[in-house]
Amino acid sequence: MTFFALTHQDKNSRARVGVIHTDHGDIHTPMFMPVGTQATVKTLDSLDLKTLGAEIILGNTYHLHLRPGEDLIDSVGGLHKFMNWNRPILTDSGGFQVFSLGEQKTDKGQGGLTRIDEGGVTFQSHIDGSKHRFTPESAIQTQHKIGADIIMAFDECTPDAIEKKYAAEAMERTHRWAKRCLVEHQKETGRHGYKQFIFGIIQGSNYEDLRQQSARFICDLNFDGIAIGGESIGYNMEATAQILNWTHPILPSEKPRYAMGVGLDPADLLIAIEGGVDMFDCVAPTRLARHGMVFTFEKHKGKHRINIRNKEFAIDQKPLEKGCGCYTCQNYTRSYLHHLFAAEEITGMRLASIHNLYFLINLVKEAQRAILEDRFREFKASF
Amino acid sequence: MTFFALTHQDKNSRARVGVIHTDHGDIHTPMFMPVGTQATVKTLDSLDLKTLGAEIILGNTYHLHLRPGEDLIDSVGGLHKFMNWNRPILTDSGGFQVFSLGEQKTDKGQGGLTRIDEGGVTFQSHIDGSKHRFTPESAIQTQHKIGADIIMAFDECTPDAIEKKYAAEAMERTHRWAKRCLVEHQKETGRHGYKQFIFGIIQGSNYEDLRQQSARFICDLNFDGIAIGGESIGYNMEATAQILNWTHPILPSEKPRYAMGVGLDPADLLIAIEGGVDMFDCVAPTRLARHGMVFTFEKHKGKHRINIRNKEFAIDQKPLEKGCGCYTCQNYTRSYLHHLFAAEEITGMRLASIHNLYFLINLVKEAQRAILEDRFREFKASF
Numbered sequence: 001m002t003f004f005a006l007t008h009q010d011k012n013s014r015a016r017v018g019v020i021h022t023d024h025g026d027i028h029t030p031m032f033m034p035v036g037t038q039a040t041v042k043t044l045d046s047l048d049l050k051t052l053g054a055e056i057i058l059g060n061t062y063h064l065h066l067r068p069g070e071d072l073i074d075s076v077g078g079l080h081k082f083m084n085w086n087r088p089i090l091t092d093s094g095g096f097q098v099f100s101l102g103e104q105k106t107d108k109g110q111g112g113l114t115r116i117d118e119g120g121v122t123f124q125s126h127i128d129g130s131k132h133r134f135t136p137e138s139a140i141q142t143q144h145k146i147g148a149d150i151i152m153a154f155d156e157c158t159p160d161a162i163e164k165k166y167a168a169e170a171m172e173r174t175h176r177w178a179k180r181c182l183v184e185h186q187k188e189t190g191r192h193g194y195k196q197f198i199f200g201i202i203q204g205s206n207y208e209d210l211r212q213q214s215a216r217f218i219c220d221l222n223f224d225g226i227a228i229g230g231e232s233i234g235y236n237m238e239a240t241a242q243i244l245n246w247t248h249p250i251l252p253s254e255k256p257r258y259a260m261g262v263g264l265d266p267a268d269l270l271i272a273i274e275g276g277v278d279m280f281d282c283v284a285p286t287r288l289a290r291h292g293m294v295f296t297f298e299k300h301k302g303k304h305r306i307n308i309r310n311k312e313f314a315i316d317q318k319p320l321e322k323g324c325g326c327y328t329c330q331n332y333t334r335s336y337l338h339h340l341f342a343a344e345e346i347t348g349m350r351l352a353s354i355h356n357l358y359f360l361i362n363l364v365k366e367a368q369r370a371i372l373e374d375r376f377r378e379f380k381a382s383f
Numbered sequence: 384m385t386f387f388a389l390t391h392q393d394k395n396s397r398a399r400v401g402v403i404h405t406d407h408g409d410i411h412t413p414m415f416m417p418v419g420t421q422a423t424v425k426t427l428d429s430l431d432l433k434t435l436g437a438e439i440i441l442g443n444t445y446h447l448h449l450r451p452g453e454d455l456i457d458s459v460g461g462l463h464k465f466m467n468w469n470r471p472i473l474t475d476s477g478g479f480q481v482f483s484l485g486e487q488k489t490d491k492g493q494g495g496l497t498r499i500d501e502g503g504v505t506f507q508s509h510i511d512g513s514k515h516r517f518t519p520e521s522a523i524q525t526q527h528k529i530g531a532d533i534i535m536a537f538d539e540c541t542p543d544a545i546e547k548k549y550a551a552e553a554m555e556r557t558h559r560w561a562k563r564c565l566v567e568h569q570k571e572t573g574r575h576g577y578k579q580f581i582f583g584i585i586q587g588s589n590y591e592d593l594r595q596q597s598a599r600f601i602c603d604l605n606f607d608g609i610a611i612g613g614e615s616i617g618y619n620m621e622a623t624a625q626i627l628n629w630t631h632p633i634l635p636s637e638k639p640r641y642a643m644g645v646g647l648d649p650a651d652l653l654i655a656i657e658g659g660v661d662m663f664d665c666v667a668p669t670r671l672a673r674h675g676m677v678f679t680f681e682k683h684k685g686k687h688r689i690n691i692r693n694k695e696f697a698i699d700q701k702p703l704e705k706g707c708g709c710y711t712c713q714n715y716t717r718s719y720l721h722h723l724f725a726a727e728e729i730t731g732m733r734l735a736s737i738h739n740l741y742f743l744i745n746l747v748k749e750a751q752r753a754i755l756e757d758r759f760r761e762f763k764a765s766f
């Protein structure tokens with residue numbers, strides 16, 4: 001059985017349906033992956049995630065390294081056992097957090113708390129300021145200990161507004177690190193009793209030639225899947241679509257593709273799917289939920305969401321979304337959710353999180369059906 | 384069918400088993416009632432409460448009056464519909480919060496924000512400082528609108544350390560208010576389509592003669608059940624047991640008895656049951672849970688609980704309580720809970736709340752069995 005099997009290629013777009021096989025079960029793509037930063041998707045537990053239909057969740061290596069630490073997770077048999085989640089897990093490499101949670105510091109010592117050199121990255125914990133260092137090798141070792149089914153190469157995630165010279169330097173460093181990650185990954189011999197796959201990450205900021213150069217480099221290596229990273233991805237969907245356009249011709253159809261950080265608005269998932277992407281993750285759906293922003297099929301002021309804290313919902317007896325099959329919509333009204341947020345009750349955050357994740361997972365399931373019937377473009381246009 | 388039916392009186396103690404019949408179902412006593420202050424038990428939703436076995440929950444009239452307001456709840460058909468809870472609900476009258484959340488102010492204007500007169504109590508909202516007034520009549524009207532199956536008379540809840548003169552004055556005011564509450568209650572003609580029952584409250588602080596006088600007065604009125612109130616109840620279990628001793632001979636066996644605020648420690652429930660009490664409530668089990676304090680059958684440093692945040696639990700692969708049937712213990716380890724609390728994840732608060740409530744509800748179910756077999760004293764001693 002191959003790792004990834006393409007089930008169907010939409011006849012009128014780059015959208016596609018496939019299956020990723022792991023020892024913890026199959027992932028039907030396109031798939032939205034909820035983010036369980038610290039071994040939990042905020043406000044939810046592992047069985048909630050099963051109930052709402054998540055086939056895979058994400059863990060953040062940076063956060064898990066700091067708390068509870070990869071050695072503890074390793075000692076209890078890996079992250080699946082630790083958090084009682086027996087479906088697939090993907091861990092990022094920590095690259096994004098190292099750069100987003102600390103200021104970058106150059107070799108000359110200017111800047112903030114994070115210092116990059118050829119060997120790796122030295123950074124300070126956002127929790128207690130303690131000093132840590134990730135190298136390509138240690139990031140892979142840490143991910144081996146955590147034990148996700150899919151792990152990521154350690155990359156240098158570069159910001160949007162960056163000079164080409166630095167973008168190229170960072171990209172080339174990411175390429176050298178990618179090779180080191182692969183070498184380190186080959187040393188793992190199945191400590192947890194199941195296979196771990198590894199994805200490489202394309203960088204190159206918002207430069208067409210760099211993105212294509214990076215895509216060629218990463219796709220030529222022996223990675224199991226290809227990720228597209230960088231600050232723009234998911235955060236700026238116009239740039240994301242453009243980067244997907246630039247790189248798509250280079251990406252091999254037989255490897256799964258992962259756009260890192262897409263999912264701020266439900267429509268963004270459809271843009272990524274249209275760009276030929278199979279997997280995406282984003283913390284926004286649960287973060288928005290904790291602030292009372294819940295997803296809707298209809299647009300309100302240009303976005304697929306309402307703010308349940310608005311007064312208009314105080315006596316609204318409808319569910320968050322009419323016809324939605326999620327636990328929240330099946331059981332509670334907008335009026336009740338409005339009250340829970342007004343009264344600052346945690347239960348409101350939880351019920352909204354359940355809705356937002358179910359909404360996205362259900363949306364990509366509908367996208368899967370549309371692709372199988374070669375009507376993805378119409379489906380996207382109707383949303 | 385009578386409101387309350389005594390099933391069995393333990394042969395060797397005052398402990399007893401009974402059933403309260405309401406239009407939203409039966410309550411098997413003794414029963415611990417989780418407190419859903421603001422139309423939710425903190426961190427949980429209504430279906431969680433069913434899953435963990437709650438037969439009745441509490442709502443707080445003071446909090447519901449401030450948010451979302453009784454008129455809104457009334458307009459959607461009552462609290463059951465508002466929060467999607469179709470089992471019985473009890474609301475307190477607001478008396479306790481009016482006195483505990485604001486400083487008492489005498490007629491002469493000294494003191495804090497709460498002002499008592501013969502007509503009722505004027506107080507300021509703890510949320511925004513807005514002025515509100517509860518009278519015995521308005522407290523009953525508010526509870527009619529909220530629509531609990533069991534509502535409480537409006538009382539003056541007096542502190543522990545209080546002079547006898549004031550304790551007597553407050554008690555007599557509570558008695559006059561009790562009669563006014565009953566008059567007001569008789570005006571309700573079933574707005575929500577089901578019957579609402581009303582309990583009177585015995586006060587009298589820690590004075591034997593006052594407590595007995597109050598018990599005689601309240602028991603002589605036409606209440607459906609008898610509550611024992613005051614700051615000491617639940618907060619000081621020695622005083623609680625003494626007050627139960629003083630009043631027990633006066634309480635009619637055919638009415639249910641409710642000790643308001645008992646449940647800080649699991650053992651406290653057994654003390655109240657031994658005192659002949661049928662119902663209790665307390666916010667402590669969920670408040671403690673949110674701080675990582677989880678109940679255990681074994682005592683640790685004199686109390687039936689552990690602090691899951693302690694380092695010793697970081698790698699502990701056991702459930703919170705061995706053999707516990709709760710959702711948390713069936714699915715997650717102490718190690719995982721320890722991590723969730725260390726990482727300040729809301730999920731930890733929720734899982735600990737589920738455990739603590741299940742623990743108490745399961746404990747009183749075991750107490751019920753022990754009473755039915757006339758071995759309550761042994762059961763209590765073994766705990």
